[in-house]
Amino acid sequence: xxxxxGGYFSSASNVFTGSLVNLQTWFSARFVAVQDFLTSxxxxxxxxxxxxxxxxxxxxxxxxVIQLQQQVGKTQILAALVDFEQAxxxxxxxxxxxxxxxxxPFLHYVIINRGSNDGILxxxxxxxxxxxxxxxxxxxxxxxxxxxxxxxxxxxxxLLQNAETEASLxxxxxxxxxxxxxxxxxxxxxxxxxxxxxxxxxxPPDLIIGQVGNVRSRDxxxxxxxxxxxxxxxxxxxxxxxxxxxxxxxxxPLAPAPAP
Amino acid sequence: MRxxxxxxxxxxxVMLQSAVISRVYLLSGIAxxxxxxxxxxxxxxxxxxxxxxxxxxxxxxxxxSGISWVVPFFGYIGIVFFARIFQRRVWQAPLLxxxxxxxxxxxxxxxxxxxxxxxxxxxxxxxxxxxLVTLPSVLLNMLIAIPVYVVMRDLARWVYPSPEVE
Numbered sequence: 333x334x335x336x337x338g339g340y341f342s343s344a345s346n347v348f349t350g351s352l353v354n355l356q357t358w359f360s361a362r363f364v365a366v367q368d369f370l371t372s373x374x375x376x377x378x379x380x381x382x383x384x385x386x387x388x389x390x391x392x393x394x395x396x397v398i399q400l401q402q403q404v405g406k407t408q409i410l411a412a413l414v415d416f417e418q419a420x421x422x423x424x425x426x427x428x429x430x431x432x433x434x435x436x437p438f439l440h441y442v443i444i445n446r447g448s449n450d451g452i453l454x455x456x457x458x459x460x461x462x463x464x465x466x467x468x469x470x471x472x473x474x475x476x477x478x479x480x481x482x483x484x485x486x487x488x489x490x491l492l493q494n495a496e497t498e499a500s501l502x503x504x505x506x507x508x509x510x511x512x513x514x515x516x517x518x519x520x521x522x523x524x525x526x527x528x529x530x531x532x533x534x535x536p537p538d539l540i541i542g543q544v545g546n547v548r549s550r551d552x553x554x555x556x557x558x559x560x561x562x563x564x565x566x567x568x569x570x571x572x573x574x575x576x577x578x579x580x581x582x583x584x585p586l587a588p589a590p591a592p
Numbered sequence: 593m594r595x596x597x598x599x600x601x602x603x604x605x606v607m608l609q610s611a612v613i614s615r616v617y618l619l620s621g622i623a624x625x626x627x628x629x630x631x632x633x634x635x636x637x638x639x640x641x642x643x644x645x646x647x648x649x650x651x652x653x654x655x656x657s658g659i660s661w662v663v664p665f666f667g668y669i670g671i672v673f674f675a676r677i678f679q680r681r682v683w684q685a686p687l688l689x690x691x692x693x694x695x696x697x698x699x700x701x702x703x704x705x706x707x708x709x710x711x712x713x714x715x716x717x718x719x720x721x722x723x724l725v726t727l728p729s730v731l732l733n734m735l736i737a738i739p740v741y742v743v744m745r746d747l748a749r750w751v752y753p754s755p756e757v758e
Contacts, residue, residue: 432610434657437622437725438705438716441658443610469658477658485714505716506620506724567617 409461409571416461417573423536425459425573426450431475438505440483442466442569447474455534455580458572463540463563464488464528465572467580476574481541482507482566490541491529495520498529501541501560511544514556520547526560533581594751595641598648601747605629606652621728623736626653627701630668631693632741634675635686636748646672660708667701686745687738694737695730702726 410427417425428444446452448471456468458478466486469479481488482503490501490511497520500513514520524544530537545559609625616622626649634642646668653668654661674696678689702725709716 432607432656433614434659435606435609435614435624435626435653436657436659436663436705437620437729438702438709438721439658443656477656479658483658484709484716485712502715505721567615 406570412461413571413573416459423575424577426452426576427571427573428452428476429571430569434477438484440480440486440503440507440566441469442478442480442572444476444478444572444574445474446574447472447476449473451576452476452574455582457535457539457575457578457580459539459575460564460569460572463542464535465564465566465569467535468574478572480566481562482509488535488541489529489531491527491537492518492520492544493525493527495524498531501526507566509542509560509562511558511560512555514558516549516554516556518556520544520556520558522547533583535580536575536578595644597747597751598641598645601629602626602645602648602652606649606656609653610656616732618728618732620724621726621730621732623732624698624701624729625736625740626664627668627671627697628694628733628736628740629744631671631675631697632690632737632744633748634672635679635689635693635741636745636752637679638752638754639748640752642672642676643669659705660712663701663704663708667697667704670700671697687741690737690741691734694733698726698730698733702729 413427426446428446430442431445432443434441452468452471454468454471458465458467464481466478466480468476470477479486484503484505486503488501490499492499495518497515497518499511501509501511503509522544526541526544528535528537528539540563542560542562545561547556547558549556605626613623613625630646630649633639633645650664650668653664671693675693678693706716706721
């Protein structure tokens with residue numbers, strides 16, 4: 333005892349306890365290995381089951397996220413349309429969803445889910461919160477066909493706001509819109525705003541269409557031409573507004589008859 | 593009674609065309625599912641109602657589309673006409689016949705559309721139309737030709753079952 337207290341056995345004690353610890357570690361490691369071996373099959377099965385459950389939950393949550401994102405997108409569109417309606421109180425609007433497009437690639441028409449039962453008439457202008465998209469071309473009870481301003485047969489009388497001149501906006505089979513009949517002496521610049529002029533009675537005035545892109549002015553041409561970048565993305569039309577209190581004017585009887 | 597199957601099939605086809613296919617662009621071209629469906633149906637050996645299907649599809653497409661009814665009427669009737677001829681001539685290679693009719697049909701419908709719109713005074717630059725509308729439409733129609741042919745072949749076997757060979 334006195335020797336131990338005096339530290340004379342410390343090296344022997346260290347060797348002994350070290351051996352014990354190593355032995356204990358060896359036993360413990362073997363035990364854990366055996367325990368893992370015995371319990372792991374059950375754990376893997378339960379983990380697989382749990383994994384399947386969690387994957388199912390993740391799928392459901394992802395579906396919910398997609399649905400909510402769609403609802404958020406639709407809500408944002410509707411909110412923008414409501415803002416547009418409040419900012420333009422002079423018109424009465426009817427919202428409609430775009431449910432289809434014309435089967436022919438040569439035409440640019442969309443089909444909406446509102447028709448004569450909702451008070452829609454042929455010739456009514458159609459807009460989004462961004463700007464003009466076209467006008468009603470044909471109506472049945474619960475649906476209507478809209479001729480977009482990108483249609484090759486479409487022609488809209490427009491006003492170039494900065495240049496304070498009028499021109500004609502025509503569509504094309506590729507969906508591009510072009511300004512025509514711009515007098516040569518008018519100075520137009522890329523970025524100039526293009527609005528409906530209201531001339532001809534087909535559309536109400538001051539509806540935004542887009543901005544002037546490239547200007548083509550040649551000395552030997554009678555008029556200048558310019559491309560227009562529309563403010564509306566015509567490939568992503570989802571909800572539109574029909575201006576229901578606008579009565580288009582048919583000026584065709586006033587057009588001069590062709591000379592015999 | 594067997595012709596009644598045309599009603600849901602044509603309705604579904606035209607609805608799919610308007611709601612889905614017409615939104616999938618290649619340049620400015622889109623596939624023409626009703627036309628490809630009619631071509632595939634008219635190429636089936638036992639089918640004797642292709643003309644009726646063509647007439648019904650003409651009516652529906654002419655009603656929905658802004659283009660003159662002349663285009664689907666003569667276009668789809670012409671496609672059935674050529675498909676019946678091809679079906680007799682190249683019956684041993686139905687896929688070749690399907691591709692040929694799809695190509696021919698797209699060209700016919702495009703030419704009819706161009707003619708009708710030009711007659712109505714719509715300006716159509718021919719190079720733009722051929723390069724950006726007609727050729728991409730041909731390619732898209734070719735892409736859907738095989739799956740549509742397979743579906744219509746199965747439908748034809750169901751509607752017109754072959755007599756049991758003993």
